[in-house]
Amino acid sequence: MHPLRMSSRLVSVLLIAAALLAACGKSDNPAATAGAAPPPPEVGVVTVSAGEVGLVTELPGRVEASRTAQVRARAAGIVQERLFREGSDVRAGQLLFRIDPAPYQAQVANAQATLARAQANLGQATALAERYKPLVEANAVSRQDFVNAVSAQKQAEAEVAAARAAVQTAQINLNYAAVTAPISGRIGRALVTEGALVGQGEATPLAVIQQIRPVYVNFTQSASEVLNLRRAFEQGRLERTAGNGGAVVRVVLEDGNVHPQTGRLLFSDLSVDPATGQVTLRAEVPNPDGGLLPGLYVRVRLAQAKASNAVLLPQQAVTRSNQGDTVMVVGPDGQVAPRTVRVGSAQNGQWVVMDGLKNGEQVVVDGFQKIQPNTPVKPVPWSGGQSAPAASGASAPRS
Numbered sequence: 001m002h003p004l005r006m007s008s009r010l011v012s013v014l015l016i017a018a019a020l021l022a023a024c025g026k027s028d029n030p031a032a033t034a035g036a037a038p039p040p041p042e043v044g045v046v047t048v049s050a051g052e053v054g055l056v057t058e059l060p061g062r063v064e065a066s067r068t069a070q071v072r073a074r075a076a077g078i079v080q081e082r083l084f085r086e087g088s089d090v091r092a093g094q095l096l097f098r099i100d101p102a103p104y105q106a107q108v109a110n111a112q113a114t115l116a117r118a119q120a121n122l123g124q125a126t127a128l129a130e131r132y133k134p135l136v137e138a139n140a141v142s143r144q145d146f147v148n149a150v151s152a153q154k155q156a157e158a159e160v161a162a163a164r165a166a167v168q169t170a171q172i173n174l175n176y177a178a179v180t181a182p183i184s185g186r187i188g189r190a191l192v193t194e195g196a197l198v199g200q201g202e203a204t205p206l207a208v209i210q211q212i213r214p215v216y217v218n219f220t221q222s223a224s225e226v227l228n229l230r231r232a233f234e235q236g237r238l239e240r241t242a243g244n245g246g247a248v249v250r251v252v253l254e255d256g257n258v259h260p261q262t263g264r265l266l267f268s269d270l271s272v273d274p275a276t277g278q279v280t281l282r283a284e285v286p287n288p289d290g291g292l293l294p295g296l297y298v299r300v301r302l303a304q305a306k307a308s309n310a311v312l313l314p315q316q317a318v319t320r321s322n323q324g325d326t327v328m329v330v331g332p333d334g335q336v337a338p339r340t341v342r343v344g345s346a347q348n349g350q351w352v353v354m355d356g357l358k359n360g361e362q363v364v365v366d367g368f369q370k371i372q373p374n375t376p377v378k379p380v381p382w383s384g385g386q387s388a389p390a391a392s393g394a395s396a397p398r399s
Contacts, residue, residue: 040375044366044382045330046313048357053310054303055345055352058252059281061219063296065210066284069183073206075099075176076199079192086189090181090209097179097206099198104174111170115163122156129153185211186290210294215287217251217263219300220278226268229304249283250301251292261286265302307344311353314384317365318343318351327357328364334376336364 073079077099084096129149136146181187187209198204249263263285272279283300285292292298318341319326325343328336341356357363364371365382 040334040378041370041372042367042378042380043330043336043364043370045362045379046317046365046382048311048359048361048363050309050311050357050359052306052308053312053347053352054306056347057221057225057302057304057345059219059221059300059302061217061251061283061298061300063292063294063298064216064218065185065212065294066214066216067183067185067211068294069181069185069209070205071096071179071181071187071207071209072203073097073099073176073179073192073198074203075104075173077101077103077177077197079194079196079198082190082194084187084190084207086187088187090184090187092181092184094181095178096181096187097192099177099179101174101177104170104177107170108167108174111163111167115160115167118156118159118163122153122160125149125153125156179206181209183209183211185209212290212292212294213287214263214284215292215294216266217249217283217285217292217298217300218280219283219302220273220276220280223272223277223279226279232305248303249285251285252299252301254297259285259292259298261288307352307354310344311357312347312350313353313363314365314382315346315349315351317363318353327353328368328371329357330362330364330377330379334378335374336371336377 079097080100081098082096083098084090084094090096129146129152132141132146132149135141136143187207190207191205192198196204198206247265249265251259251263253259263283266282266284269280281302283302313327317327320343325341326338327341329339330336339356342354344352344354346352362379364377364379365384367377371377
């Protein structure tokens with residue numbers, strides 16, 4: 001046989017053997033050719049841990065001085081001197097303005113002279129009455145003369161009393177020429193200057209003193225929210241915070257910073273404003289450094305109630321819509337299913353879930369795009385999750 005033909009036959013036999021071996025390999029290990037199944041996708045979860053959560057409401061408010069006093073001129077005259085630095089702290093009784101005292105000093109001198117004359121008349125009338133007393137007993141003078149002498153004595157005593165009152169009045173008016181601070185606090189700008197004529201017909205405003213340590217914060221709350229809160233207390237769905245009537249208050253400034261000192265709720269108004277449907281509340285807040293100024297706009301975080309068996313969830317874990325609030329819960333088999341929950345307020349970037357979850361359940365927080373229908377997932381702890389209740393927060397709007 002020709003060598004070339006034998007070589008071609010040998011190649012054909014080798015190719016057929018290789019094809020048979022490959023076919024046997026496919027039939028013996030089909031999984032190897034199909035490839036291994038992909039692992040379940042990982043999703044970030046938080047484990048539900050129910051506990052007591054304080055319900056915090058955030059409301060708009062304005063700062064008000066705890067005490068305000070207008071310094072007014074009670075004596076008429078020319079302002080001679082201003083004796084304080086504008087914007088400084090003053091103490092009660094400190095001299096602020098000096099009004100020209102000369103007219104009032106003259107009135108005091110005149111009143112004292114009138115008093116001296118009245119006292120002299122009294123001395124004369126008293127001596128005459130005492131001299132007539134033994135004489136009338138001896139019938140040396142008529143009883144009518146004695147009665148007239150006694151009456152003159154009493155009239156002189158009345159004139160002395162009137163003169164003393166006039167001296168006191170004149171001294172008071174003289175003291176009004178020295179204008180002093182009625183309360184301690186921080187004084188604003190002077191409303192008059194030296195040389196101004198004040199007190200003509202009315203008590204001219206001179207300055208304003210305000211006490212800002214501590215301050216009041218006045219804020220309003222919807223009457224419907226107040227009624228719902230009271231109804232929740234009555235039905236036992238919520239509990240009152242410690243110290244009934246003295247709820248803790250935190251003040252948030254316009255730049256978002258929280259005032260370091262906590263305040264307390266003083267009172268809630270007994271009536272509702274018919275124009276706005278709001279109830280006015282007032283809190284007292286310590287202000288040791290004077291950073292809270294009267295008129296400043298702030299937001300007030302008020303802890304009015306606390307919920308038991310509530311859960312804090314990151315906000316991205318909750319889907320809010322007009323149909324309701326839902327979360328995605330990982331079951332024991334790794335399957336993900338939606339769950340309807342009841343959401344309350346927000347606490348520092350977390351929703352307060354009032355109902356719908358149980359302890360130990362795993363709620364998806366991250367990796368929603370990896371979830372496929374009828375496909376299990378691998379839950380892993382979410383790195384940013386927090387389960388401890390927050391101390392403060394704000395009412396969250398429904399998106």
